[in-house]
Amino acid sequence: TNLTIFASGTGSNAQKIIEYFKAHPSISVGLIVCNNPAAGVLDIARDNNIDTLIIERNRFFQGDAYLPELKDTDIIILAGFLWKIPGALIRAFPDKIINIHPALLPKYGGKGMYGSNVHKAVLENQEKESGITIHLVDEEYDHGRHLFQAKCAVNREDCADRLAQRIHLLEHKHFAKVIEDYVKELQATSLQ
Ligand SMILES: N[C@@H]1O[C@H](COP(=O)(O)O)[C@@H](O)[C@H]1O
Numbered sequence: 027t028n029l030t031i032f033a034s035g036t037g038s039n040a041q042k043i044i045e046y047f048k049a050h051p052s053i054s055v056g057l058i059v060c061n062n063p064a065a066g067v068l069d070i071a072r073d074n075n076i077d078t079l080i081i082e083r084n085r086f087f088q089g090d091a092y093l094p095e096l097k098d099t100d101i102i103i104l105a106g107f108l109w110k111i112p113g114a115l116i117r118a119f120p121d122k123i124i125n126i127h128p129a130l131l132p133k134y135g136g137k138g139m140y141g142s143n144v145h146k147a148v149l150e151n152q153e154k155e156s157g158i159t160i161h162l163v164d165e166e167y168d169h170g171r172h173l174f175q176a177k178c179a180v181n182r183e184d185c186a187d188r189l190a191q192r193i194h195l196l197e198h199k200h201f202a203k204v205i206e207d208y209v210k211e212l213q214a215t216s217l218q
Contacts, residue, residue: 027209030057030099032107035141037067039105039126039197044074046202053209056098061086061109083109091115101212103205104163108140111163121171123163124208126201128193130175131159135168145186145193156180156189158196160204174204 029047031040040058047053058071059079071078079095086092091114096102104111104125111123127135129144134156139147148156157177162170176196180189 027053028056028098028100029053029103029205030059030096030101031055031067031103031105032059033065033067033105034060034062034108035065035067035106037065037070037105038194039201040067041070042198043103043105043202043205044070044076046206050202050206053206057095059092059107061107067106087112091118093118101205101209102163105201110167113165116163116165121162122212124173124205125161125163125168125170126197127159127161127168128156128190128197129159130155130157130177131161131168131172135159137167139168142186142190145189148180149184149186149189153180156193158193158200160201173208174200176200 031043033040044055047055055076057077057079058067059081060068061081063080068078079092081092086109091112100122102119102123104123116123129135129148134144134147155177157175159172160174161172164170178192178196
């Protein structure tokens with residue numbers, strides 16, 4: 027099974043996923059798609075000899091959504107990708123696009139709810155807990171079927187950065203395994 031990771035930033039989740047599947051080679055990361063030429067994830071790709079594709083907005087939204095370049099992709103992983111996925115791509119990969127969101131959806135999701143914005147909102151609302159949601163991507167922001175959630179406490183003295191660090195630990199611990207389990211589920215259903 028060939029994964030393509032879409033990312034816009036540091037790439038810590040991409041790093042963990044690449045490492046995990048080096049030890050579980052039935053699944054591999056064949057391509058990293060990025061919409062930010064300065065993103066740290068591009069260094070991670072280079073260090074792991076993984077091809078990269080830097081995309082531009084017009085072709086992604088008004089063009090062919092880079093479908094030709096994704097012909098060898100089985101599943102798309104969104105790991106901190108900040109653009110909404112166009113309908114053409116969702117229809118080309120039905121139930122085969124997986125996103126990670128740094129909060130307990132359906133709360134703290136939707137347009138503009140990404141990165142530190144999420145953690146600031148959680149703190150402002152004095153939530154006692156937060157967490158991660160790994161879900162399938164459909165045409166609505168942060169809306170598709172949940173594959174997995176994990177929780178962590180929110181402490182009174184937390185700031186957005188400290189909460190983000192705790193959330194990252196949860197993401198790094200669970201994301202790759204959830205992907206692996208979903209691939210097994212897809213393989214099982216395709217055999218029925
Ligand atoms: N959507 C969010 O964007 C962040 C990406 O972090 P990284 O993988 O680039 O370090 C993660 O917290 C993810 O939940």
